[in-house]
Amino acid sequence: MPTITLNKNRILDLLGKKIPDEVLKDRISYLGTDLEEITKENIVVEIFPNRPDLLSEEGFARALKTFMGFDSGLKKYSAKKSSYQVVVQKDVKEIRPYTACVVVKNLKLNEEKLLNIIAIQEKLHVTYGRNRKRCAIGVYPLTKISFPITYTALKPEEIKFVPLGENKSFTGTQILKQHKTGKEYGYLLENKPKFPVFIDSKNQILSMPPIINSEQTGKVDVKTKEVFIECSGFNFNVVSKAINMLSTAFADMGGELFEVKVKYDSKTEITPSFVPEQMYLEQDYVSKYLGTHLKSTEIIKLLKKMGFDAEGNTKINVSIPSYRTDVLHPIDLVEDIVIAYGFENIKEDPQRPSTTGKELFIEKLKRKIREILIGTQYIEIFNFSLINSEEQKQLKLKNVVKIKNSLSSEYDSLRKSLIPSVLRTYKSNKHYEYPQFFFEIGTIFMKNEKKDTLVEEQNSLCISACGENVSFTTIKQELDSLLNSFNVEYSLIRVKEEIYIEGRSAKIIVNKEEIGCVGEIHPNVLNHFEIDFPISILEIDVDKLSRIIQEKILEL
């Protein structure tokens, strides 16, 4: 979520009031944005992804103005009729099918305003535009281009123009391969037979969305007074909302808006369109969620505080500003009403229906196991589920579940046994007194085609001891004491495993079922982990043990 820096004086100008920092701080943090700080010059605030309309100073001030009560209701915007036309050709249908446009005149740009425009464009690209994938915006000085403009698609080799900031001509393919912006966003056009372009009536290529504008026609500077803006993407609603967000910000800057006819194959759209969307809201619905009864008049007042227009009684008709993108459901209106009502004004009601708390049996069992082991001086350790896949391999753990994209190779697989991390723990505690006694209860992971995720998860218990006088017997004693506590009878069967010393390892069998292994770690493994004392260890499937114990409880 983007953090933006707003010019405080500009915001105060737009609000038309002098407001102390303390009041600003309080109001902004209850507006539905996360305030980071207010400095002498700036307001630093995090904008949540549902409100891209707040990314510009103008949009932010507009919302704050009604929220603080300096204005009320839906702010009216309009664009003048014009003959500007953009023709959308069929070629873009499979590539980047939609565009919405606007012309803005009478801009009094200075250095600061220009930077502001570039910043709004960038913020929209990153957030609402999902890094230009969902939509991308181009701005052009009106004087450099001639209408009508055609939005079409050409073969990459047929595209030739000087990209912004360059001094020679590139083909479409070259832009993707050689140009900085082309390399960054090229993947958005990868494998497309044709690339989208805006071409004017003099046959100049204006831009190749979503990558770059042309140097000749796409460079805005402080002398620019009139601009043409287009937004291209995959959904007409998305691109026209983006144009609305920009248009309203430009209008608040003092710009004069002009409509553009966007001619599609089957119909013509006129953009920007500021006709508010209508949504019905039941009065009861608001009270039900808020937990406090509100009168219709109160609800309407609160909606106006959030920049909506509303009228009605038990059923309220709400007009949604054309730049709002986050109202999908009446519940979204409820949230705005709650924000206007003030989260700080919500009372708390401790009354709750009586229900019975219920602990999972497996958690109960884990708690009991911990208690028993603590009683014999064992220390519980807590390791990560992710470990190095090489380490698992070295301990003969096969078919482990690997992570596709781990940022660190040290943690690139899910552990299939607790033993590697327990041995690691001994290694990192070599400088302390021996003997040392550790246990861990944690999840282990293994492949299993029968599961939805193809991964089976198991609660596992590992008990271990390390010291001069530690042997197989040390942990067999623990096993004995543990299983006796649950009245579970077991037997041991010799097993040959590479990580254990031969003749000092066994499978643990309960009811003819294997529930785990116990053994003394092979000196090879000890050497590998640079541990100088014998280690005896066991690992038990706690889920199996839990099932066995629950069956026993039922028998009683």
Next chain:
Amino acid sequence: MPTKEEIALELSNLERKVLPAVLKSNSIPELIRETGLIEIEVLRALQWLANKELIALEKKEEEIYKIDSNGKLYLKRGLPEKRFLQEIEPKEKKISEFKQVDKDELNVCVGLLKRNNYINVKKEQELTFSITKEGQEKIKKGFVEEALLNKLPLSSSSLTTEDKKIFEELLKRKNIILKDKKTEFFAKLTVLGKELLKDKKLLETKVADKLTPEMIRTGSWKETQLKTFDITSKVPRINKGKKHFVNEAIEYIRNIWLELGFEEMEGNQVQSAFWDLDALFVPQDHPARELQDTFYLEHNSKVDSKILQKVKKVHETGGDTGSKGWQAPYSEKIAQETLLRTHTTVVSAHTLNKLKKEDLPKKYFIVGKVFRNEVLDWKHLFEFHQVDGIVIDPDVNLVKLKGYLKEFFTKMGFTDVRIRPAHFPYTEPSAEIEAYNPVKKQWVEMGGCGIFRPEVTKTLLGFECPVLAWGLGMERIISNYYKINDLREIYKNDLEQLKTMKTFIK
């Protein structure tokens, strides 16, 4: 101040033996001889006496010369210079003819013997050595160095200046001797100690260090004076077993929810993107779903097609939820991606999907591990714990939500709770939770909460019902409580840290 008599009663039999001996001797070997005790007993008694301020232990550091590996060898074979002289005594020898002197020893010998004028060197085709008169006399007189080596170890204070010179010379040569430091303790009586010794009876009274079974059985304890204990003295730490402090905290928090009548949920850590995100109405192109934030596995998951189609419709058009949906194409392929759960809210989603209308009202919680693809550093963990709670009840609302949170955080030792607007894709309204820490006098961010969107509840439950939901970060609670600044400390499994961590109680 305890009286002399009281102090005397605290003396064990060992102390009673050692204290008078300190009158005569100060060093430990002398005290051993004097008392007939073994070293460890004397040392222990001295420490106890020092604790009681009856004696003062003075530390003296001394330099010690010790024999080294080559020194040991020369004691057996003789010094190389001696062997050299012996070989050329009968007849001059060429450098290649030496049998008793190793090649690497030759250079040292030549320099040394030449300096002392014990040998003559001729440069012919090969270096040739012959013995001088002084050399012959030296053989007769013998080598003092060997005698000294035999006496090692020696403390430097016990040496004459001449001997010291010899040792300093030997030190320059390779591995013959080495200089070490030894700390010795000397006991001296304090004023209090002297006072106590004046009254002979005090020490002569028979005291028993231990109450023995024998004394209890025979009743002889009646005639026995038992040694008293210095109750202020430090005791060695007991080695105890211990729960990991993270589990202590988890258990504490689980208990609170259980007390509040919540049922515990369980669920897997490996999930499909469908359950982790889509079922919670997170749009498929949401910025938080980007590859770098989430751990993905190499294979795809299976997703039940009935629920998949339902969710797909809600994403695309809103389905029957009264929503417009995301109005963007929904990819079943993206839904099938397998990942490590990014929040325990995925378990809440599964729970909602299994719930029946007649079971309401229901309250559930889970404390579980969640994952984020980060590089481990002091403020980032890739695995951490989240507490999730949901309340499914037709009568719940924001006022109730605040009530539940207030109740929980009061039990966690915070005095107040406030919520502020926030945004999560699956709750509306959404809020951030802050709790007031009365000790630090500040608001602490605790997590997020809200009411699940109808797009989530209608789809998963199959009917409309408000569901309160919250997710709290455990590690923040843990690091605050244990004053841990570097998050890696929480999972470093250091034995000393684990042993000394305080218990979690609020």
